[in-house]
Amino acid sequence: MLDLDTGKLKTYDNNHGTWTYFLDNNCTHPFPNNKLYFVGDHIIYKGLEKEIDEKLARHNIGIYSLDTETMNIDEPILLFPEVIYTLNKSPNESYYISQFDFINDGKNIIFSGTYEKHRGIFIYDIDTKEIINVVFSSNISSYTLSNDKTKILYCINGNHGNKSMYLAHIDKNTLVSKKCLYNEVQLNLSSWWSPDDTFFLVNEKEYSSSPEIDGCRFDKIRKFNIAE
Incomplete structure (x- = not known):
C-alpha cells in the first residue's frame, strides 16, 4: 500500500501461510476507522513433503x-468454517463471496x-454471527444496492440465457416487498x-440474432421511479 x-x-508480511484476496468499491466500513475490509482466503499448507x-x-x-496504520490484519469480521482441499481444487464450490456491503448502520x-x-x-x-439466505438461487448474479442501502436490485440467470430482475427492500435481516x-x-x-434513490435506470442490452449483424448490441435505457 x-x-x-x-x-x-x-507492506503486510506474515510467514504463516499465504493470502488470496480481492477488494471492491464497497469494501469500506461505514464508520471512519482506518480500516480496509476485503474478502480473503488465508491459506495454510500441510503435507508439503x-x-x-x-x-x-x-x-x-x-x-x-x-x-x-499498523498494516496488521485483524480477526475476521465474518469467517466461514475451515475447509481442506488438495492444491488442485478450489473451495469456491463450498464457500465463496463475490460481493459484499455493510448495511443497517454497520450491524x-x-x-x-x-x-x-x-x-x-x-x-x-x-x-449473533447468524447467516440468513434471503435469495436462494443456483444462478444468482450480482446485485446493486441503493445509495442509502435500503433497497436492492438483483438478477437471476435462467435457462437458455434468460434473465429475471427483482427489486426488494431491506428490512433488518430480510428482504421484503419483492x-x-x-x-x-x-x-x-x-x-x-x-444519487437521491428516487429512481434507477436499467440497460436492456439485446444481442442481435441476425447472421448479417451477428454480435451487434442494441442498448435501451429504461427508467423506473421508485414509487412504481
Missing part, C-alpha cells in the same frame, strides 16, 4: 480488515456467493441508482 503523504510503501497431488491446503475464507453484511454449497444472496448479523421487474427475458440487464 502506498502512503500518498509520505510516498513510502507499507508428499507428492503434489497429495498436498493439502487449509482454507480460511472470510471478510477481514487491514489496519492501514449487518449483505453478500452474494456460496455458503455451505448453497448459492444466493445472504445477510450476516455481526452480533417485485419482479423482468421475467425470463432474453436481455443482458445492468442497473444504476440515481
